[in-house]
Amino acid sequence: MKEKLEKIKTEALQKIQECNALEGLNEVRVNYLGKKGELTAVLKGLKDVAAEERPKVGQMVNETREAIEEVLNSAIQKLEKAALEEKMKAEVIDVTLPSNKIRMGHRHPNFIALEEVERIFVGLGYEVVEGPEIERDYYNFEALNIPADHPAKDEQDTFYINGDILLRTQTSSVQVHELEKGKLPIRILAPGRVFRADEVDATHSPSFHQFEGLVVDKNITFSDLKGTLDQFAKEIFGEDTKCKFRPHHFPFTEPSAEMDVSCFKCGGKGCRFCKGSGWIEILGCGMVHPHVLEMSDIDPKVYTGFAFGVGLERISLLKYEIDDMRLLYENDDRFLKQF
Amino acid sequence: MNSALSWIKAYVPELECTDQEYCDAMTLSGTKVEGFERLDKNLDKIVVGQINSIERHPDADKLIICQVNVGSEVVQIVTGAPNVQVGDLVPVVLDGGKVAGGHDGGALPENGIAIKADKLRGIDSYGMMCSIEELGSDRNMYPEAPENGIYIFHKEVKPGDDAIEALGLRDTVFEYEITSNRVDCYSILGIAREAAATFQKLFVPPVVTVKENAEKVEDYISVKVEDPDLCSRYCARVCTNIKIGPSPEWMQRRLAASGIRPINNLVDITNYVMEEYGQPMHAFDLDTIKGHQIIVRRAKDGDEFMTLDGQMRKLDSEVLMICDAEKEIGIAGIMGGENSKITDQVKTVVFESATFKGVNIRKSAKRIGLRTDASGKFEKGLDPANARAAIDRACQLMQELGCGEVVSGTVDVCEPLKEAVKIPFEPERINALLGTDVSAEEMLEIFEKLEILKEEGTNLLVMPSFRQDLLGFADIAEEVARFYGYDKIPVTLPQGSATAGKLPYKLLIEEKARDIAEYCGFSQGMCYSFESPKVFDKLLLDADDPLRDAIVISNPLGEDFSVMRTISLNGMLTSLSTNFNRRNKDVRLYELGNVYRPHALPLTELPDERMQLTFGMYGEGDFYTMKGAVEEFVEEVGMKKALQYDPKAGKNYLHPGRQANIIYNDTVIGHLGEVHPMVCTNYSIKTKVYVAVLDLPSIVPMTSFDRKYAGIAKYPAVTRDISMVVPKEILAGDIEKTIRQRGGKILESLSLFDIYEGDQIKAGYKSIAYSLVFRDMTKTLDDNEVNAAMKKILNGLESMNIELRA
Known part of the structure; x- marks a missing residue:
C-alpha cells in the first residue's frame, strides 16, 4: 500500500511539474484528488484493509493528499500570478496624458477673503449680522455722531435717494441697529456692500465692501481693541505681522485710531507694495463714542466698547496682489479661475 | 497741509531730530505726516x-x-x-x-x-x-x-x-494729513504745539506787541454786524502810509515751502498770518470803502457780485457779504471783491480778521462754486479768540517789516465768547477705558503741554478755546492715549461674558449656494447694484412692467449708475458679454446680490432688498444643464419635494418656448430659460445663453438642514419600463405627476430614459419612455402588487390621451 501511495504521489507531482497551464493543473486535481480520482479510489478500498490497519493507511492517504495539494496549490498560484502579470503588462497606460478634470467653479476673491475674516471672528465669538444697503440718514450718520451739516457728510460723497434715504456709505450703520436692540453684551461682525460717489478707476469703485466689528460690554478697553485686531492681523496676514496704531479721528469713536500692518511682502523693510514705508494702512477703529452709546440708551459709565471698520477690497487686493479694482467687477473667467 | 520744518522749529527751538524721527513721532502722536522732502535733495x-x-x-x-x-x-x-x-x-x-x-x-x-x-x-x-x-x-x-x-x-x-x-534750501517740507476735528492744527502754531508736546520740548509762540501811531482806528472805520448768527466776531485794524515792496526773504521762503507764491509784503503778510495762525485775513483799500463803514449782512436772492478774480458770482440770501455804506465789497470768508482790490497805489489798508459760521461758509462756497484757501479754513469752524490774536500779529509784521504804520486800536465786534469747556478729571476711568496704568500726575503733565489746565480748588480740567474738539471724557482720554503712546498701551483680549460666534441662517444658505454653484462649474461674479434705466429696454421689459419702477439716485455718477437694480440679469449678461467678446469659452457664472424693490415711489420707507442667486452660462451645456444646477441647489438645502416647472413664465427677456417659472410648494421661487435672441443681440453675445434666477427670500423659509436617517432598503426592487406615444403639447412634468400620483407608496423612483420625435412617430406626437422602480421597505414585493400599481398608472396615462406601446 505504501508503495502504491508513493507511486501515486510521484506520478502526480511529475504531472504537476510538467503542466504550464491552469487547465492541466485542474486535470491533475480531478484525476488524483477528485471524487473519481486515484486517491479517492484508495480510500474507497480501505474497507478491504484489516480493521487495525485502517487508521494507519487512512493517515497515509491523507498525508499523500496534503502533499499533492500543497504542490498543486503553489503551482496554481504561480501560474495565476504569471498570468496576471502578463495581463497588466498589456494594460500599461501613459500617465502623463491629460486628466479628466471635474470643472468646478471658482469663488470670487472678495468672498474668499470675507469668509476668512468671518471664520476668524466667529472663532472669537462674534455673530455675523447684516443691515440694509439702502439706509436712513439717521443710521448712517446721525446716530453715529455725524449730525446734519457735519462736514464728514460731504467728505464721504454720499449717494442720496432723497433727503432722508441714502445708499449707506459705511457698514457702521449696522452698529446702530444692534445697539438699538439693547441686548448686551454685543459682539458682532457686519459685512456688506457700501457706496460712495467715487469714479471707477484702478483704486476706486462707487460700490465696495466693508466689514464692521462692534464689541460692547462691561470693562472693554482700548487694549482689548489692540489685542483683538492684532490677533486678526496675524491670522489673516501671517504670524509675523506687526501692528501699528496711530491716532486718528472718526466721529463715532473716541479715542480713535488707524491701524497699519507691517508689509507682508517685504516684512517691513520697504518695497513697491508698501511704497517704501514698510507699513500698510488697513483699517480704522476706536472706542465707541459715549454719545453713540447714549443715543441708543446704553449708559457709557457702565458699558464701554470698541468698533472697527475695514475695507474688504483693501484686504483682498493686497492679499491676492490684484493691481486693479475694476477686475473685481468685470467677472472675466480668466481672472476668476485664478482663485 | 505743507510746511517747512524750519518754521516749526522757530517755535520749538529745542527741537532736535532727524526728518524721519520727526515724521514717525508726529504720526504716532496724531499729526500724521503723509511724506516729507528735503529741499536740497539732489543738490x-x-x-x-x-x-x-x-x-x-x-x-x-x-x-x-x-x-x-x-x-x-x-x-x-x-x-x-x-x-x-x-x-x-x-x-x-x-x-x-x-x-x-x-x-x-x-x-x-x-x-x-x-x-x-x-x-x-x-x-x-x-x-x-x-x-x-x-x-x-x-x-x-x-x-x-x-x-x-x-x-x-x-x-x-x-x-x-x-x-x-x-537760497534757504537747507530745509525739509513736511506734508501733514490733519483730521477734520483738529482745526487748530491747520496752522504752524498748532503743529508746533503738538511737536513740542510730542518731543517734550518748550513751545515758544511769537510774542506779539504792536507799535501803534497816535491816530485812532475809530476815526478811520466803523463796523456793523447785521447777521451775528453767521459772524460771531469781526475785528478790523487800519494801517497807513503803506509802502508796497517785496517781503523779506525769510518770509518768502516760508511761504514758498507752504506752496504759497510770494507776491508783495502786504499780500505775503496776510498769507503768512493765515498759515501761522490758521486764521484767514483780508485786506481792503480804505479809499474804496464808501462811508468808511463795514457792514456784515446776508446778500439778497438774485444778487450778482464780481470777485477779485474777475468772475461774476450769483448770490442768494444765505450768502454772507461784507459791504460798505453803498455796496458789497467781498463775499465773507470766501473771496474779496474786484471793487475793493488792493493795488500797488494803496495808501491805507483795513485788515479784516473775522469768525464766520463754518457750515454757512462751506455751503455757500459749494453753491457759488468757489472754494478758496480761506473758505477751506473757515468751514471747519474757527476759534473767535484766534481772530483777535491774528490781526495783532499781522499789524506787528506790517510795522516791523516797514510796510506801514499801525493805527492805534482795534474795532472788535464780538458776540459773547463761549465759556471754556470744563471736563471732570477722572484718572481711574481713563485708565479703565484705555487698559493702562498711567498715574494722575503723568496725565496732568500731558494736559499741561496741551494747555489743558486743572482748575484750582476743583476737579475740573479747563479746555483751551483753540481746542474745540475737546468736549467730554472720551476726548480727554484720547489726549492721554496720544501722548502716553498708542504703542505703549498693552495688548489684551476682551474678558467678560462669553458669546457664541455664528452665522445667521440666511448666510448659511448663501454659503451652501456658493458651494453648489461652484460644484456645478459656475464661478462667482460680482455686479454693481446700480445701473442705467436703459437696461429695461435692453431686457425687452414691457412699458408698464413693475420692474421698471426702480429707485432713482438723486446724485448719480452718471446715467449708467443712476437707478438701483430691480432685476439681476443685466449684471450677469454684461459679464457674460465681456467674457464672450474676450473669446473665453464655456463660461458659467453665478452671482449672489440684492435687487431693490420699492414698496412705493417716491420712496418713503426702505425698499425690499431681495437676495438673488443668479446663474448664467454659454457654451457647453443647455437648458437642462441649468435646470440641473437649480435642482442640485434646491435638494442640497433640504427641499425634498419635486420642483414644478411652469412654461408660462411670461418673461420677455427669455425665449418664449424655452422658459419656465420654478415652483416649489405652490410658490414661484424663481425662473430659468434660454435668453431671448434679441436680448443676446442687445448684449452682443452671438451664442445661446441660459440663465436662472432664484429668489432667496422665497426659498430660505422652505429650506432645512435637518436630516433624518430613513434606513437602507433591505428588500429587492422591481423595475418596469413604460414606453408611450404622447401628443407633443403634453409636458413630461404632467406625465410624471400622473405616474407619481398613481404609483402610490411603492413607487420608489422614475427616470426618463428615452425621448424621440421624428420619422417613426406620427406628426404632432413624441415618444417617451420611463423606467419605474417599485419597492416596499418592509417586505419583498410580489408581482400582483406591482401589476396593480402599473395598471393604475397606465389607466391614468390613457386618460391623458397617451398611447402606450408594447
Missing part, C-alpha cells in the same frame, strides 16, 4: 561763485567762457546763459556735484543730474552756473529769479559760501 557741491571775467567762445556764438571765483580757487566755466555779467554772484555746481533738474523747468528726475568737467565746443568747463529751475524750484517761489538765465544773488554772500544755504 550737491553747489557754492556761491563770482564772475571775474567773461570772454567769447572762439567757436560758438552763443557760448561764453567765464572765470569764476568759487572761494578756494578760480574755475573756468563755459555757459550759454545770456544774463551774467562780470562781478555777478551766482550759484555754481562744481565738478562731481549734482543739480535737481534741467534749465527748462520740466519734471525733476528721481536722482537728479550729475555734473562733470567736460569740454564745450573744445573748451574745458569745470562746472555749471545754475538757474533756479536747475536747483529744483521756479520763479513762482523765487520771484527775483530771471525768466531765462542764471540765478543772481542780490544779498550779502561771498564766493565759496554754501549756495544752497544762501
